[in-house]
Amino acid sequence: MTKVILRQADILTKGEEFHFSRSVLSRSRPKALHDQDYYEIFWLHNGRARLVTEGGKMDLTEGDLVFLAPGLPHALQGLGEESHIANVIPRRKRIKDLVTRFPEVSQFFPEAGSLPVQVHRDIRHLAQLSTAAKSLEAAPRTTLYLEAFLIPLVAELSFEAREEAASIPAWLSEALLRAEDPAVFRDGAAGLVAQCGKAHAHVARTMQAHLGQTPSDYINRLRMDYAARQLKGTPDSLSEIATDIGIHNMSHFHRLFRARFDMTPRQYRVKHQKGVVQPI
Template identity: 25%
Template sequence: MQAAVLKAAALIDPEVQANFHIEYSIKHTTPLHRHDYYEVFIITAGKCIHHINGEAHYMEKGTMVFIRPDDTHWYDFYDDSDCQFINVNFYKEVIEDAFKYFANPVVAQKLKSVGMPPSIVLPSSDVETLVRKGELIHLYTTLEKKKAKILARSFLTDALTYYFFNDQNENDKLMPQWLDALLLELQKKENFTGGLERLYTLSDHSVGHMNRVFKQHLHTTPTAYINQLRLGYAKNLLLTTPLSILEVSYEAGFDNLSHFYHLFKKNYGASPGKIRRR
């Protein structure tokens, strides 16, 4: 079965940059599909099976899942049980800005890059808080979009906070101090624009060891991590400066414009020019 593709342009209000809805039954959900946006869903009643990226996961009340762009998934009944859940969808840019706010490169990278979308089981009080905010997003989307936009970011901040505080991955706990210090250094423009050569200069570890550590703790490669930092910087330049796209690509550390276009569109779901026009 080919996955349907759900588009942010068709589903998300551009002024709010998020939307909220309730699925009262699996019978009403979309079959196998993927999105070009982020989605947070929370099971509010019942239980079901969530088929995600080729695996099947049992879910019950309180389960919160972060669905990333291009995750492929669908919902199925668990025995004779049905379930109800809320969905809050966000533009890619909104999620990326939230990651910067938390300033936690390890957890942010984990949320984006692991094979299975991150999930946790929330206590009832936290579920009630998020459901109430979701309902207010829906209400103010029709009444006052600026308030809906603020509420959507408040929902996202709470959801990420719950996840950050409840993430108990042992690899993250055991992350070596030198890697933590290295990641902080890589946030500086002169370092991430310097690429792999600069990264290896900052660390006295071998290339092979660096690759293994990045894979273990960040679930990515040094190259992909640096490119992520460069792309975020490039996007900020596009939105805040009059620099041409060629100048932006060079300023962010890319020496190949075609490669920059490819990575940018893959990461943000739109070309540099389109992001700037938005």
């Protein structure tokens, strides 16, 4: 895909501290990704959509709220019925000031180039968000009204994140950290379950309840992310990388990698690897 760059100076006029808009997404496959030099918050209040980046895709449903950092090429595509989104583009300096005053806000406004932050809002929270958005839409484009919208939103999300983290059993949190070691995820879901010291069925139920993932889903994500780093940073062959992450069936490796990054391992290497001698 080709790439275009959108700039804050072309969207915000002098004296405007934020931009607010609503739109219906096109269902056509994106022909180009666009980059931008500003933060953006958008949510899907009707239908389904897909966020496409260079690293993969993120399917969105009604109620999904997404925080985008600058420096992340992306595109949005509507899926199925009409997909309605609302988005807010705050002046970048306002976000910098907010993070300085409230450091915990940085989890939603990370450094440039960071991956999107996705949070789902249920019907009640989506209704609250819609009400706040209507007030923002009608308000003067000043810092006061921008912060009146953003601070309650990120405070609520931060509180929910802390509650969720606190609710995950300590044994599972510790096991998930240990699972990031290749020596653990090389053994697949069994490696993670062994770190938990619990029955597989109990681990699976607990992970589904707290993370919405199975042990296999979680481990395969770690494996594919590790494989992607190896493809970008080493000359190791595909079979060596697959073996290193504990996958001995190349068809299975390709299928998992494509599901994660929307391209084959070889395509990913060609796209991202620079100046590394390729294996024969």
